[in-house]
Amino acid sequence: MRYQPVIGLEVHVQLLTDTKIFCGCSTKFGAEPNSQTCPVCLGLPGALPVLNKKVVEFAIKAGLSTDCSITPRSVFARKNYFYPDLPKGYQISQFEDPICQHGWLDIKVEGEEPKRIRITRIHMEEDAGKLVHGELSGPGDGSGVDLNRACTPLLEVVSEPDLCSSNEAVAYLKQLHQIVTWLGICDGNMEEGSFRCDANVSVMPVGSETLGTRAEIKNVNSFKFVKQAIEYEIQRQIDLIEDGGTVVQETRLFDPNSGTTRSMRSKEEAHDYRYFPDPDLVPLVISDDWIERSRQELPELPEQRQGRFIADLALPLYDAEVLTASRTLADYFESSVAAGCNPKLAANWIMGEITRSLNDSGTSIEACPVSPVQLTGLIKLIDNGTISGKIAKTVFDEMFKCGKDPATIVQEQGLVQVSDTGAIEGIIDEIMAANAGQVEEYRGGKEKVFGFFVGQVMKASKGKANPSVVNDLLLNKLKG
Amino acid sequence: MNIFDMTIHQLHTELMEKRISSVEATKAMLERVEAVEPQIGSFITVTTKQALADANRADQKIAEGECHQLTGIPVALKDIFLTEGIRTTCGSRILENFIPPYSATSWDKLRDQGAVLLGKLNQDEFAMGSSNESSAYGNTRNPWDTTCIPGGSSGGSAAAVAARQAIATLGTDTGGSIRQPASHCGCVGLKPTYGRVSRYGVIAYASSLDQVGPLTRDVTDCATMLSVIAGHDPKDSTSVNAPVPDYSASLRQGVKGLKIGLPKEYYIDGLDPDVQHAMGSAIETYRRLGAEFIDISLPHTDYAVATYYLIATAEASSNLARYDGVRFGHRAAADGLLDMYTRSRSEGFGAEVRRRIMLGTYALSSGYYDAYYVKAQKVRTLIMNDFIKAFANVDLILTPVAPTPAFKIGEKVGDPLQMYLSDIFTIPVNLAGTCAISLPAGFSKTGLPIGLQLIGKPFGEETILQAGYAFEEATEWHTRKATI
Numbered sequence: 001m002r003y004q005p006v007i008g009l010e011v012h013v014q015l016l017t018d019t020k021i022f023c024g025c026s027t028k029f030g031a032e033p034n035s036q037t038c039p040v041c042l043g044l045p046g047a048l049p050v051l052n053k054k055v056v057e058f059a060i061k062a063g064l065s066t067d068c069s070i071t072p073r074s075v076f077a078r079k080n081y082f083y084p085d086l087p088k089g090y091q092i093s094q095f096e097d098p099i100c101q102h103g104w105l106d107i108k109v110e111g112e113e114p115k116r117i118r119i120t121r122i123h124m125e126e127d128a129g130k131l132v133h134g135e136l137s138g139p140g141d142g143s144g145v146d147l148n149r150a151c152t153p154l155l156e157v158v159s160e161p162d163l164c165s166s167n168e169a170v171a172y173l174k175q176l177h178q179i180v181t182w183l184g185i186c187d188g189n190m191e192e193g194s195f196r197c198d199a200n201v202s203v204m205p206v207g208s209e210t211l212g213t214r215a216e217i218k219n220v221n222s223f224k225f226v227k228q229a230i231e232y233e234i235q236r237q238i239d240l241i242e243d244g245g246t247v248v249q250e251t252r253l254f255d256p257n258s259g260t261t262r263s264m265r266s267k268e269e270a271h272d273y274r275y276f277p278d279p280d281l282v283p284l285v286i287s288d289d290w291i292e293r294s295r296q297e298l299p300e301l302p303e304q305r306q307g308r309f310i311a312d313l314a315l316p317l318y319d320a321e322v323l324t325a326s327r328t329l330a331d332y333f334e335s336s337v338a339a340g341c342n343p344k345l346a347a348n349w350i351m352g353e354i355t356r357s358l359n360d361s362g363t364s365i366e367a368c369p370v371s372p373v374q375l376t377g378l379i380k381l382i383d384n385g386t387i388s389g390k391i392a393k394t395v396f397d398e399m400f401k402c403g404k405d406p407a408t409i410v411q412e413q414g415l416v417q418v419s420d421t422g423a424i425e426g427i428i429d430e431i432m433a434a435n436a437g438q439v440e441e442y443r444g445g446k447e448k449v450f451g452f453f454v455g456q457v458m459k460a461s462k463g464k465a466n467p468s469v470v471n472d473l474l475l476n477k478l479k480g
Numbered sequence: 481m482n483i484f485d486m487t488i489h490q491l492h493t494e495l496m497e498k499r500i501s502s503v504e505a506t507k508a509m510l511e512r513v514e515a516v517e518p519q520i521g522s523f524i525t526v527t528t529k530q531a532l533a534d535a536n537r538a539d540q541k542i543a544e545g546e547c548h549q550l551t552g553i554p555v556a557l558k559d560i561f562l563t564e565g566i567r568t569t570c571g572s573r574i575l576e577n578f579i580p581p582y583s584a585t586s587w588d589k590l591r592d593q594g595a596v597l598l599g600k601l602n603q604d605e606f607a608m609g610s611s612n613e614s615s616a617y618g619n620t621r622n623p624w625d626t627t628c629i630p631g632g633s634s635g636g637s638a639a640a641v642a643a644r645q646a647i648a649t650l651g652t653d654t655g656g657s658i659r660q661p662a663s664h665c666g667c668v669g670l671k672p673t674y675g676r677v678s679r680y681g682v683i684a685y686a687s688s689l690d691q692v693g694p695l696t697r698d699v700t701d702c703a704t705m706l707s708v709i710a711g712h713d714p715k716d717s718t719s720v721n722a723p724v725p726d727y728s729a730s731l732r733q734g735v736k737g738l739k740i741g742l743p744k745e746y747y748i749d750g751l752d753p754d755v756q757h758a759m760g761s762a763i764e765t766y767r768r769l770g771a772e773f774i775d776i777s778l779p780h781t782d783y784a785v786a787t788y789y790l791i792a793t794a795e796a797s798s799n800l801a802r803y804d805g806v807r808f809g810h811r812a813a814a815d816g817l818l819d820m821y822t823r824s825r826s827e828g829f830g831a832e833v834r835r836r837i838m839l840g841t842y843a844l845s846s847g848y849y850d851a852y853y854v855k856a857q858k859v860r861t862l863i864m865n866d867f868i869k870a871f872a873n874v875d876l877i878l879t880p881v882a883p884t885p886a887f888k889i890g891e892k893v894g895d896p897l898q899m900y901l902s903d904i905f906t907i908p909v910n911l912a913g914t915c916a917i918s919l920p921a922g923f924s925k926t927g928l929p930i931g932l933q934l935i936g937k938p939f940g941e942e943t944i945l946q947a948g949y950a951f952e953e954a955t956e957w958h959t960r961k962a963t964i
Contacts, residue, residue: 039581039582042807043802043807044580044581044582044802044807044808045562045568045570045575045578045580045683045684045802045803045808046562046580046584046679046680046681046682046683046684047680047681048679048680048715048716048717048718049717050714050715050716050717051717078798080797080798080801080844082801082804082821084804084806084817087802087806087807088801088802089798089800089801089802089804090798090801145806145807272845272846274797274798274841274844274845274846274849275844276794276798276844276849276853279686279687279688279718279795280684280687280717280718281717281718282717282718
């Protein structure tokens, strides 16, 4: 029998606010344990939460960018369970009436038609703290609790079970990742857990309309692992059914070392979270004005920008996609164009030399030593014949190393292209005299030798001779 | 006149005239606390050092000409208010050694005015109780008859005022916890409108019902205290950003032409005859002062107690989850995490608290949530609507505070349901979120105080204080003192 996988994703997006969601403590990563805490995020008696407005703004932006409707009156709820990293014994989250509902993302898997994946909801919540095992300086082998992360703002983005393969799941995740980083509401760092995902996976016979029993796979923290975990889980469930077994509803943990999932807790062991509206927080009322203002403030999204690059700047689809991989990259490209650069040439350089140099040196585009204006300057030097394309690559490497302007480097190193026919003719004459045999071969009909002469001339001019001038003169002289 | 017999306004005059210093007044109060504490048991912690330091500072301020109404006045707080550096137990074993790192906003406000802290007052554990018998630190006894309960949960706050161990105190009221003990101890107690006073730094019992309020010797003092503690607090999202009137300035407006509602559901058979008689006299008094009485109905009153015990316990079950032995409070020696949770909480919480946590957990459980919690919220709305409709025709509502005067210690301990019913007249006000005051309005044949409740419109504190003041001017009940 053939099986159809059914996948839904729950993504936790850590928001890039300076302070926590319900108190004024810093959200900075990596501080001394428990140094970024106060009565509120420590869950001390008598402490009360106060909502960070920035979190709401970020949630609205995420919602508008994924075609969600913004709930005019949304409610915070308490999710009750005991765990040492959860200071209050409940997590403040949203249950009924989340801030964003009924959105979608159109995803593209290579070689397939675009597909619309529905987003059920996006809600705001606080993160828990972190347990520290076996690293305590005190007596005994106890565990410690670091509450710096407690109360850090998260968005949870829940999709409908519209995904049918690991590739679709990854495409969906990548697109969501691109949007939240593009909006500047999340740093997207998956290793540090700023963008993490739980996957609900089930399988059913192809053509069936009854969904199979699902397993939830927890905390998969890279695109690669998501693919691995989902593929493993699909196969595990199919094998189980084929062997006459049944899939049980449970929570499973992905082990990146073995690439497998293992049972964490069964449905019977699942918590009864006893959600109820948090009486410490009043319902969040979002006016149409506020939504409209947020809409105005939204940056142009990757898809829209791609469209503009294609329509207005005549870029091919491929270039447009690559250049909108991140907002800073797209901004870099547009700054170059704004500085007067030919769009296609700018695209070629950014996708070629710049990307290569950035990768080689482990630098991000934000920290690129060559500014868009400098890149434009370099391309103009080629365009007006000051330097050759080949010399330009040398100049670029130098620019990337020292950050100097291209004209300065060309000047300092004497790299200006030689277009003076007299000087070039002199070189050609010398080379023809020294290689009389090859001149004869050419004149005898062996035209391939032409390339040899070009190479010799360029070498003798240290690459500075203008290649098209060299070509014209050589052709004339060789023909005799 | 003894210092400890004074009201805030009397002692304020003495301090301003420099006939008494705050240090003298504070020492007199501390002596009084020590003298009667063995009979009353209203304090969990006496903060002698802090009190004298506060008093010294107050005397300096007075010398420099600073003269707030509360500068140098010795007060005490229910042990539910966090006080930085001073143990705060909430009447529970689980917080026996808890020293908070910050203070409640309401205490900060009193302190900013120069109030002197005498100590932390006994209460029912986590404010769950109507008799102060659920405290982990022993019963508080009623100063009028020490075989009787003082009421609860702010029993220590009421008894301390009645026994003249503090000039004024703060309590909290979730289902009557200020008004009922004020009634039983013969003092004035006000439960402000929900959102009028900050809850920040006040240990939560039921967050949607809890409200801070004063317990005092008379209405004038009550207005003074409320003027200081009321107001918006950016740290409490449920505190309301509305201007705070000067409650003291408008006290003398009288009740002429005021329309007072008498809800038929509160004047029931089974009401204690002495309470009934006191209400009758109070109505007569107001009529004489020019008020007009209108019979009204609050038809959902019967459901209030059941509704309260679903909502309050549901919220409490969640609010009390933080007492898990991990970060503060009692931690039992245990084998593993689950064992630590179970033992710490079993040892730390008393029977009534455990009972309410279980009730609330049940009401929120999957499969029961709609039948209990959601339904209770719907009934709560009906009860609110009862009040909204009633207040379309009347300015305030007059009822007894409690169906009987203070009962005997131990009388209802074995029967929680009977105990819960003693709050039948106060609970609806918390569910509706509005304000009410308890005023001394007579005595039983056995000499126990009887309280009268005036319920006001939301943010109608001025009106109930004016009506309370008029009543006080026309009667002498508030001037009687427990012979202790």
